[in-house]
Amino acid sequence: MNIPVKTIIEALIFISLEPLSNDKIKGILTEFPPEDVDNALRELTTDYNSPGRGIKIIEVAGGYLFSTQPELDSWIRLLLHSDRKSKLSPAALETLSTIAYNQPITLAEISSVRGVDASHALKTLLQKKLIKIVGRKKAPGKPLLYRTSSKFLRYFGLNSLEELPSAEEISKMLEEEDDR
Amino acid sequence: MDSATPYQINLDVFQGPLDLLLFLIRKHKIDIHDIPIATITGDYLDYLSQKESINLEREAEFLLMASLLIYIKSQMLLPRETLPEAEEDPRKILVDKLLDYQKIKAASNLLRQKEQRRLPEWQRSFLPPRPKTEELELTEVSLFGLAEAFYFLMKKREQQDLKTIESKEYSIEEKTREILEELRVHTFLDFTAFFERQETLEEAVVSFFCLLELIKARKVVAVQEALFHPIKVWRRKEPVDEHSGQNYH
Numbered sequence: 001m002n003i004p005v006k007t008i009i010e011a012l013i014f015i016s017l018e019p020l021s022n023d024k025i026k027g028i029l030t031e032f033p034p035e036d037v038d039n040a041l042r043e044l045t046t047d048y049n050s051p052g053r054g055i056k057i058i059e060v061a062g063g064y065l066f067s068t069q070p071e072l073d074s075w076i077r078l079l080l081h082s083d084r085k086s087k088l089s090p091a092a093l094e095t096l097s098t099i100a101y102n103q104p105i106t107l108a109e110i111s112s113v114r115g116v117d118a119s120h121a122l123k124t125l126l127q128k129k130l131i132k133i134v135g136r137k138k139a140p141g142k143p144l145l146y147r148t149s150s151k152f153l154r155y156f157g158l159n160s161l162e163e164l165p166s167a168e169e170i171s172k173m174l175e176e177e178d179d180r
Numbered sequence: 181m182d183s184a185t186p187y188q189i190n191l192d193v194f195q196g197p198l199d200l201l202l203f204l205i206r207k208h209k210i211d212i213h214d215i216p217i218a219t220i221t222g223d224y225l226d227y228l229s230q231k232e233s234i235n236l237e238r239e240a241e242f243l244l245m246a247s248l249l250i251y252i253k254s255q256m257l258l259p260r261e262t263l264p265e266a267e268e269d270p271r272k273i274l275v276d277k278l279l280d281y282q283k284i285k286a287a288s289n290l291l292r293q294k295e296q297r298r299l300p301e302w303q304r305s306f307l308p309p310r311p312k313t314e315e316l317e318l319t320e321v322s323l324f325g326l327a328e329a330f331y332f333l334m335k336k337r338e339q340q341d342l343k344t345i346e347s348k349e350y351s352i353e354e355k356t357r358e359i360l361e362e363l364r365v366h367t368f369l370d371f372t373a374f375f376e377r378q379e380t381l382e383e384a385v386v387s388f389f390c391l392l393e394l395i396k397a398r399k400v401v402a403v404q405e406a407l408f409h410p411i412k413v414w415r416r417k418e419p420v421d422e423h424s425g426q427n428y429h
């Protein structure tokens with residue numbers, strides 16, 4: 001019985017509902033050298049991401065996951081009897097980016113950055129599990145502190161928070177825009 | 181005001197006072213670090229006054245910003261006593277806020293693009309609740325659930341036509357066989373329909389009793405898709421392991 005490591009990894013990613021991390025795969029495939037796992041993963045993602053496939057392997061929230069190709073949206077929605085997935089409201093999105101760039105952060109701080117009360121948007125984001133409470137700030141009133149969750153990464157197709165452009169990069173972008 | 185607003189803009193399109201201010205700054209092509217505070221304050225107040233009434237709950241923040249602008253404007257008008265370099269620009273607090281907010285706004289736009297790219301892609305754990313099929317996860321109906329359903333059915337029948345004076349006798353064995361036979365033919369039995377077929381109260385009670393016995397003996401199972409959904413009785417497929425008393429699927 002000589003099953004290629006690539007084949008096993010394919011099955012592992014397929015069956016996992018959460019993004020399956022490289023470490024976790026290596027933890028299971030201990031009989032294979034780590035380099036072989038890395039190579040197989042690379043090959044597998046290339047295989048799937050070649051044209052003509054209905055599904056692809058994406059790297060999000062620090063793991064690998066099967067995802068359908070965007071062009072197939074309309075047929076999938078027919079199968080699932082589902083409407084188009086809804087977008088986040090502008091207020092929710094703005095609150096989310098405030099948190100992403102300033103985490104951990106309190107409600108008062110978010111509201112101060114946005115210049116409006118953010119409690120409603122915060123509630124929506126908590127319900128959607130895009131953010132999480134990570135503790136309380138050692139400040140008067142001990143306000144709750146919020147962070148983005150791993151579902152946040154998944155939702156936006158990010159592998160980690162580092163994939164977001166840094167605050168400095170954004171400032172630069174804005175300056176260039178102004179110069180034009 | 182030198183720049184009368186050429187078109188009406190609804191305040192609701194702005195995420196807040198900072199958003200409105202940024203819009204005005206862009207509109208006038210103003211350098212954010214050197215805001216002509218008198219112009220911008222006038223323009224800002226114009227926008228506010230377009231609103232016939234101010235909803236305090238929603239627009240309190242817009243008013244707060246208006247007061248900040250007016251405060252800064254007044255500070256700028258005051259004669260300077262100290263040397264200019266030692267003095268902090270009264271606009272600084274506003275500029276810092278605007279710069280921070282501008283970044284957040286840009287980040288929001290980036291996230292929106294990413295979201296846009298993501299939305300038409302589907303992943304298995306993101307699937308919405310499955311459409312209703314017979315393979316839905318079913319929950320077993322509790323004894324109380326059954327008793328309650330039975331009670332309401334009989335109450336309903338009572339008002340209709342349930343005959344109580346009849347001398348026909350019903351045996352438990354016979355009824356049990358009847359139920360099992362029905363399950364063999366129809367694979368499942370609709371709880372409501374089944375009891376509506378019972379001719380007398382006595383027959384219904386005997387049938388109900390049989391059903392409970394069958395459930396207890398784990399020969400059949402009463403399930404429903406969710407609370408208040410129709411109750412269906414199914415025959416249990418695999419023989420139950422007597423020792424563990426567990427039924428693995």
